[in-house]
């Protein structure tokens with residue numbers, strides 16, 4: 180229960196005034212977390228993994244991603260921006276890394292750190308973890324928080340395969356915090372702000388696996404910050420005052436957030452899979468014992484990994500190309516070189532590199548009582564025989580099986596199925612007026628009484 184409370188934050192919220200109940204979000208959700216009720220989409224927090232697929236599918240931008248108010252940074256004397264390398268990769272080649280960093284300073288940050296600075300240390304730690312691991316392989320990377328949530332909820336038996344290793348952003352935050360504390364700066368003067376490329380990482384900052392909320396003082400939407408920085412860079416009347424920043428991010432660090440970034444640097448037989456539906460397909464095979472001899476899995480929810488993050492402004496193919504070019508430019512920056520200040524903190528970061536145990540949080544729990552859960556599962560299966568099996572979504576659930584589950588857990592009533600309504604009407608168990616009212620409850624009052632003869636009506640729903 181404690182674990183469930185810890186994971187109850189979600190970065191996504193449906194704006195009721197924008198939602199038109201079109202079901203696009205419901206149909207793409209990989210965990211069947213969405214239902215339509217009273218013409219509005221509702222997200223079930225127990226099933227949502229903050230993957231952002233629904234955000235991409237929504238035609239009215241009704242699914243909002245929450246983040247902290249930018250001005251919150253000014254509460255702190257030392258304002259550290261922890262930016263992912265994909266943030267830099269979004270900008271066209273005409274802008275240098277120094278210009279982008281300088282713009283971040285101009286916006287009010289006093290320190291800027293790319294989160295992948297900790298990757299060299301993390302990679303060594305992860306290899307050691309891999310070598311000492313006694314359990315069943317494959318080990319699974321904990322890098323993508325949407326995947327961690329997916330495994331906790333939908334594949335709980337695989338939770339023990341997830342490496343208990345902190346993500347780069349937490350290690351880099353620990354580094355910067357320690358560096359400032361060592362200078363005698365009081366903890367309350369330090370503000371660590373993560374610039375997130377996706378909703379899942381926003382949720383992970385609020386509910387970290389490491390059980391230490393409070394490491395960050397805030398999280399900022401990467402798309403929002405990109406637009407602020409770009410405006411400064413484009414301002415020719417008042418050009419950004421240039422600092423003297425020299426990139427010390429190694430090629431491995433630059434590429435870490437892209438597909439194969441981790442798997443190419445782990446021992447044994449490794450695989451990299453991106454896109455949440457591809458990941459689900461693969462995990463189903465793994466759970467069924469159909470995958471053998473794989474040692475390490477890099478799994479990322481987004482297509483092209485973080486380059487395809489929902490808060491990334493750039494086209495993901497161009498972004499990947501820019502990052503690969505940057506990695507080539509940075510190829511001669513070696514681990515433990517003089518310019519990599521973070522390497523002085525290696526011992527401290529290695530000591531703090533492990534996360535707490537990751538709990539299972541099953542999504543499919545039909546009942547706390549195991550015998551009742553089995554009875555409900557049997558009823559759910561039985562109901563499938565009565566339902567049409569065409570997944571039309573007219574009941575407000577994405578599939579007939581999701582609807583059957585809702586019925587056995589008392590979240591829906593069988594009379595919401597339009598096929599069963601006809602059967603009930605035929606047998607005199609439901610009046611057409613009552614059936615109409617049930618459908619209005621799902622799809623909204625007056626949804627069925629549109630004036631389709633008025634001017635312009637022919638352009639609706641195209």
Ligand code: SF4
Pocket residue numbers: 191207208209210211212213222226227228229230231232233234
């Ligand atoms: S964020 Fe992903 S899991 Fe959550 S409701 Fe949207 S599509 Fe479903």
Ligand code: SF4
Pocket residue numbers: 193197198199200201202203204205219220236237238239240241242
């Ligand atoms: S996609 Fe979902 S949130 Fe967006 S308008 Fe349609 S039902 Fe509402």
